[in-house]
Amino acid sequence: MWRYIGRKLFIYLLTFIVAVTINWMIPRFMPGDPVRNMLSRAAINDPEAMASMTAYYEDLFGLDEPLYQQYLNFWVSLFQGDLGISVMRYPEPVTDVIMGSVPYTLGLLLPAILLSWIVGNRFGAFAARSKALDNTVLPVGYVLTATPYMWIALLLSYTLGIVAGIFPTAGGFSYSLRPEFSWVFIYDLISHWFLPFLSMFLVALGGWAIGMRNMIIYELEADYSNYLQALGAPRRLIRRYAFRNAMLPQITGLAVQLGTIIAGSLLTEVVFNYPGLGTLILDSLENRDFFLLQGILLFVVIGVLIANFIIDIIYVLVDPRTRVQMTGGSS
Amino acid sequence: MTDVAGAPGTTDRADAPEPAGERRGSEALHFARRNPKLLIGSGIVLAFMLLGFIGPFFLSDNPNEYVGPQTQPPNGEYWFGTTTFGQDIWAQFVYGVRSTFVIGLFGGGVAFLIGMTVGFVAGYKGGIVDDILNMLTNVVLVLPAMVVLIVAIAYLDVRGLFTQGMFIGLSAWPWAARAVRSQTLSLATRDYVDLARLSGRRTWRIITTEVAPNMSSYLVMSFILLFGGAVLTAAGLDFIGLGPSNGVSLGAMLQSAVNWSALQLGMWWWFVPPGLGITAIVGALYVLNVGLDEVFNPKLREL
Amino acid sequence: MTLRVNDLKVYYQTLRGDVHALDGVTFDLADGEIMGLAGESGCGKSTLGKSLIRLDSRMRHVGGTIELDDKDVPIADDDAMVPLRYNEISLIPQYAMSALNPTRKIGKMINELLRARGVRPADVTDELHRRLELVGLEPKVLNMFPIELSGGMKQRVVMVISTLLNPSLLIADEVTSALDVSTQRSVAESMVEFRDRGYIKSMIFVTHDISLVYQMADTIMVMYAGHVAEKASASTIINEPKHPYTQMLIGALPEVGSTSTAQGGRLEGIPGTPPGLLNPPTGCRFKDRCPMAFSKCSEQPPLVEIEPGHWAACWKTG
Secondary structure: OHHHHHHHHHHHHHHHHHHHHHHHHHHHHOOOOHHHHHHHHOOOOOHHHHHHHHHHHHHHHOOOOOHHHHHHHHHHHHHOOOOOEOOOOOOOEHHHHHHHHHHHHHHHHHHHHHHHHHHHHHHHHHHOOOHHHHHHHHHHHHHHHHOOHHHHHHHHHHHHHHHOOOOOOOOOOOOOOOOOOOHHHHHHHHHHHHHHHHHHHHHHHHHHHHHHHHHHHHHHOOHHHHHHHHOOOOHHHHHHHHHHHHHHHHHHHHHHHHHHHHHHHHHHHHHHOOOOHHHHHHHHHHOOOHHHHHHHHHHHHHHHHHHHHHHHHHHHHHOHHHHHHHOOOOO | OOOOOOOOOOOOOOOOHHHHHHHHHHHHHHHHHHOHHHHHHHHHHHHHHHHHHHHHHHOOOOOOOEOOOOOOOOOOOOOOOEOOOOEEHHHHHHHHHHHHHHHHHHHHHHHHHHHHHHHHHHHHHOHHHHHHHHHHHHHHHHOOHHHHHHHHHHOOOOOOHHHHHHHHHHHHOHHHHHHHHHHHHHHHOOHHHHHHHHOOOOHHHHHHHHHHHHHHHHHHHHHHHHHHHHHHHHHHHHHOOOOOOOOOOHHHHHHHHHHOOOOOOOOHHHHHHHHHHHHHHHHHHHHHHHHHHHHHOHHHHOO | OOEEEEEEEEEEEEOOEEEEEEEEEEEEEOOOOEEEEEOOOOOOHHHHHHHOOOOOOOEEEEEEEEEEOOEEOOOOOHHHHOOOEOOOEEEEOOOHHHOOOOOOOHHHHHHHHHHHOOOOHHHHHHHHHHHHHHOOOOHHHHHOOHHHOOHHHHHHHHHHHHHOOOOOEEEEEOOOOOOOHHHHHHHHHHHHHHHHOOOOOEEEEEOOOHHHHHHHOOEEEEEEOOEEEEEEEHHHHHHOOOOHHHHHHHHOOOOOOOOOOOOOOOOOOOOOOOOOOOOOOOOOOOOOOOOOOOHHHHOOOOOEEEEOOEEEOOOOOO
């Protein structure tokens, strides 16, 4: 059991180191001098702030120090939770700016991922029931997965938002309201949340349904299904087994698809101007706030690693085979 | 030892391998011609491909030119209407379809080459080489590709189709490497591969002459999926303004539609065609892939 | 008479036409009889085994009847077969190693299967434990997942599950081919024991290994290219085979009655290959490989009883 988890943790640690290193390397090894470039173009009008920013980054980048020293410094400040100062929202630290956006992104991502996964699996299992169902659910699923996230977001925003006027199409909540714990605000929050959620849900749904359908068909062909059929077991029982066994690879699929879905949430947020990490990325791109951008990358990587680890643990709990191998069963 | 699982007595084992191979080939063709998924999918893909590669010859060289009246809905002269600046959306669309195919072929191609190489070497060599490559694959697989791409590309002042394709290729290969590796593992123990190894042929020759041809259908399908993935990723990057500078692409069309308030102005003809184009091309590729799978994999023909 | 199969024809549907896997198979199986079913790969023996319990989607019942305990076995009607399966006819499949759901504990899976077949698990628990013990397994395997058992253990578990409802007919399809020699023996012995104790009335033991079947079977039926070549008591088949094919088959064995080699029944000694069954040749299907073939062999020889309990299909023996 610990060997399996240990191996996974090792991979995650390695991934983290790679991500941090990439993060460190990009501004230093890209052609041109991105740091100076950035500072010279930074959208700061206050000369005093500009001077202190410049000093800060010269110090941070330690441009006269040897590379390995710079690299070590980078790690040290990382462990102190110091990702630098945001240029665009000077003098707010990057960490604070990101923390302000993370709840919105999570609030979109988690329900969209979980609900699309559950509903998609149901649809997929349903599709594998007959040829007629299969021929309707399958093409719809393929069209949905092939749809770019931002396009479905645009369509929903246009139809349900602008033309029908049912949902607001921009922002996390109305500008006229202030964040507070009241029904009015919560309702407002949810109505702003709904369309971005729905567009992510729809695109992700197709992928899960197709995956489930393929896995179920594979499981229904498996030896244990044939044996049960030969012993006259009802379709119901065989389907139940197949469904349960097909869920397992779908859990792994959750980990594999995470990157794509996160990318989707970023694009969706941009369409709806939803105040999460995606919109923050766009803003920092437009303001050339590279430290914020890099901070977001690190945050997303850490988030992905944590999610992967949680999925690993769930998989171990759900699949008896891994559990048995871990406790040293005789096989 | 045991009965042929399928139909007993169909294969005359004394026969030379050629007729059997030929027969299998013609059987695949037989199913291919009757597989609606394959036919519809490849029909749509081919139609778009022709549009993208031949269409531009009939249009002006610069699809971003301000050619006509502003904000026109689709009409006889401007089939897809015009933008708020009077650009011809049909021209942009045709050029966008072309760059979609270019980025798919190039980005998907780079990912395919890396994934194939890593997968073949890992699966065939095994041992420590496999361990290291596997670890590399897992690391890249876990990294959220899009975000890494955004940060990396953001630093480039001048961006071209080439860099975009390169970056996409460098981030998209891991799952293909995994799939190819597991296929190679099962092939590497076959007799004919052993024989080739014993006769002292070089590794890459064995891979290219013995291993790869035996999983060609599998490789084709991997490439199609990588192609589709590259198209979607590129569209996403273009949409947030990280596409090729001054390029025309379907993603960039979506971006300018949003930037110039096409939604609020009710200019649906500005944002519907590019998205529909991407969806149709990628969706058709996926459906084509399922069709191929059914043709090559007899088990799936049943359902 | 337990089982009576009369002129059974089951074809596989393929693109290029029907494959005549079973082309008029006739035989009887008595109460308490263990019949070994032998022949080369592709002779139709596994198809026969499958046909008796469940046709897969490409198999088509073309003609002939099957009676079990004087009742018709409607093999072409999948739904009508359900009540018979497990209760009357049961199967130990070729793939016994992977026949158990990998994510269910064995005991739980058995209970769910029994309940689905209308049997209260509590009613058979004692019997289940007794039979597990008989094949040398402790009841605690019921609390394990299949992955925790060795191949031989899984095989024995499947054997117990398949016979739990005391079926009239058990089909054992190549059950020993994946096992090592000593395990093969103990599995074979357990099967005989199950018959002796009346857990199963009769059994068809499909195998390519004639040496093994000789030790446990009462009778042996040899098939060739979708036809029955010869059926007789085990000792007759081994010692006085009449059909030229059986003779060559037995002659190819290294040492009759020995289990020293698992390849005992392989037929490398006979030159040539069996005919394809897509467009089977007319007349005797063995004639191209038969040293005794003569002009009459262009007509199909009938299966006749040449002495009590000894059937053969050859013009030379008639």
